[in-house]
Amino acid sequence: MRNRLSRALPVAVAVLAAVTVALPVSAATAAEPVPVSHAAPADHATYIVTVHPGLNPADVAHAYGITPLHVYRNTLNGFAARLSPQQAEDLRADLFVASVEKDGGVTATSSGPGV
Numbered sequence: 001m002r003n004r005l006s007r008a009l010p011v012a013v014a015v016l017a018a019v020t021v022a023l024p025v026s027a028a029t030a031a032e033p034v035p036v037s038h039a040a041p042a043d044h045a046t047y048i049v050t051v052h053p054g055l056n057p058a059d060v061a062h063a064y065g066i067t068p069l070h071v072y073r074n075t076l077n078g079f080a081a082r083l084s085p086q087q088a089e090d091l092r093a094d095l096f097v098a099s100v101e102k103d104g105g106v107t108a109t110s111s112g113p114g115v
Helices: 002-022 057-063 085-092
Strands: 045-051 070-072 078-083 097-102
Touching (some): 045 085, 057 078, 078 085, 085 097
Antiparallel strands (some): 045 078, 045 097, 070 078
C-alpha cells in the first residue's frame, strides 16, 4: 500500500498543480502569473523561493513566468530568481510555496577558539 501511495502522490500533486493553474477564478482570489524577461532586471532583488516537498521547483517558477537563476533540489526544494515585489507577494500567497525570502549576504567573524 505504501508503494502505491508513494507513486500516486507525485502524480496527484502534479495534476492538482495543473488544475489549479488552469482553473479560472476571480482576480481577488487568484495570483496571476507575472511574466518576466529571460534576462533578469538588475533592479529586482534576488529571492530564494522554497516549494513544498514533492513539487518540482522549476515547474512552479515556470507557472509564474519566472526564469530561475538556480534550482535547488538537495538542501532545500526551491529556486533562486530575481523577482519584482509583486511577484514575491504573489508567490507568498501560493499554496504550493512554503516560503519566499530575500537573498542576502552572510559574513562570518571569529573571536578565536572556544567561542
